[in-house]
Amino acid sequence: MIKTVAIQGVKGSFHHIVSQQYLDETVLVDECMTFDAVIDSVLNGKSDAAIMAIENSIAGSIIPNYALIDSHNLHIIGEHYLDIQHHLMALSGQTIDDIKEVYSHPMALLQCKAFFKQYPHIKLVEDIDTAQVAQRIQKNQTKNVAAIASRVAAQLFELDIISESIQTIKHNETRFFIVKTKNSVLAQNEINKASIKFELDHKRGSLATILNVLSDCKLNLTKIQSLPKIETPWKYAFFVDVTFESYNDYDKAKSIMDIMAQDFKVLGEYRNARL
Template structure:
């Protein structure tokens, strides 16, 4: 079990919930204001592992985080799919009529667009974290301010849930990746998912050749995300998640992709998160990878 885990966010954040779900109560969580700081802690060894959100089912992908995966010597060793329930929190005694401004992380605000659009006179203020927004409101007790955050933040900081479940879709979830330094990672014998990065030539049909070969191997392509190539305007690399039944399938795919890609890297192999039917079809719970329990 790692001793220190870096996360983006503070007490009461969804990163904290996801980290506790994956690692349990023992590791010390290192709160970071930015995702870059999460990765830096892992790279420099001040954290044994990191947890970083990658995409939300309503707000979409966090593109800068894919660039962090490309540019640093880190390895993906697990994933967490966390159901996200966003609430409007306020100081006790506050009513909807009192609200003038709503503070939260931009991804959280985007998840609640339908509700917030019904109150066009509210000022939306983007912050670094949902939990930190709740903490600041509890400390400053600023009248007329509400925050978008989870129930855990309300309980942590003594805030009132002014409007529950304000996210646009009841099946709202965020996918987090578990990160470790590349040189510390041991092979996971239970791995059935891989995150790849590849670049195909900037020519007609080059991406289609890659996708055709993935399909020919019968593997499920669960994610495909394009990202700009630095210093090469309008050229894109691709992040791809593929699911497989045994390691031999992945090795065969990598061999087959080499001739049709100019760059091909495995960013991590790990055990895919499992669906939690008690939470509904859009929630997953991941089990800690064996190498993190050693």
């Protein structure tokens, strides 16, 4: 039972929205300003689980979060896809011509970069969280400054939306992991997706061999992400997501990869949120 969940950001952030959609509106949230703090909240028992953005359909993978999950031996128990709509918001009575600076999370700024080419007078400034900027504008009654955040943030902090859905690609999704310190309690017949990690020798065909194992065992590769091993130059860890119809097929693949690959590790087994 998840009663408290750690999120990156404050209420009104996209992580907060995921907590309400994946769990429910009664769940308590521990508002953390960094993903390191999110991890600490779970490890020290302050939160039962954590929500972590892992990739965006425009900006790509959030690679440091893979490393955090792996290095702290956390378990992915679920995933959630959220439609991300970025809105430009400020105190009421202002137009976009009044705005001199826009603050938001670097990822949000990146996803909205094209919009601001129309407004060269606006300075873009990276900040720690989307919703926290909206909260700060309201608290300090700051004029001539806008935030990029969710509609929920605009409602919570009583800001006017100057321009809606300003992200470059209108269909903009972020995938989130729900992680805990212990593995999921899902029955095997409910599990149809897994996240795994392994390392390989730097020699010809080593990755192709593993991919052939996945194919032979009827697993569908939905994502592969490499991460360099800092302590071993030119050696890489691979983070892979697979889907499957039969847990037995997946179990067979695990047994083979455990022999063939180095440092094979299951990061999580869960339900495919795309089904």
